[in-house]
Amino acid sequence: MLSYGSPRVxxxxxxxxxxVSLPTVAKIMRENGIKAITVQKFKPPATTGSNHNETISPNLxxxxxxxxxxNTVFVTGITYIPYVFLFLYLCDFKDLYTKKIVGRAVDTHIKTTLVMRAFENAVNNQKPNKGLIIHADRGSQYASKEFREELSSKGFIQSMSRKGNF
Structure with a gap:
């Protein structure tokens, strides 16, 4: 009964x-220093930081x-994996035609370097031609200058989903 509050008691x-009345139970518990143990609700980490001042590409x-x-359209996303006392972040790139993951990276942070490593894996694995569309959400990692310049240098086209959608 350690986790019971007065209504449950x-x-x-x-x-x-x-x-016995509820106020009486509450009073007796209070007088004896008995409190219900509350469990904090799990709040998953955010994987999309779309509140930024970077350029947003059109939704192609x-x-x-x-x-x-x-090798005409790759979609990409970031998710988290609960692991012991921390979260691991997984970024992957998927070819929309084959529906296969063509590049991925895992790390303990959610910085642009995570996306860059997964992107590099995808490009090295598939060797796509210029004109490849890379579609992502509006996250700061995908909107970053570093990622956009890398796409541009390879002749790839960036596409971003509208707010609240993939």
Whole structure:
């Protein structure tokens, strides 16, 4: 009964045939220093920091995920993996035609370097031609100058989803 609050204690007492009011139970618990143990609700880490001043690219896909050829559109995202006492962050790139992951990276942080490593893996694995569309959310990692310049240097085109959507 250590985690019980006064309503639950009263309910338990009532089930045992003991009649007592809720204020009385609360008073007795307070006088004896008995408090319910509360568990904090889990709040997952944010993986998209879209509140930034970086440039937002147009949404070239506009929900059209029916791609006809390989290495024409890669989509990318970041997710977290709870691990012991920390979170690991996974960034992957997926070819929309083959539906296969073509590049990924894992780290304990969610910085642009995570995205850059996953992107480098995808490019090295697939060797796509110029004109490849890279579609992502509006996260600061994807909107960063470093990532945008890397795409541009390879002749790739950036696409970003509208707010609140992939």
């Amino acid at each position: 009263r309910k338990e007492l009532k089930s045992r045939g003991i009649k 896909l506009d929900q059209n995920f029916n791609i006809k050829t390989q």
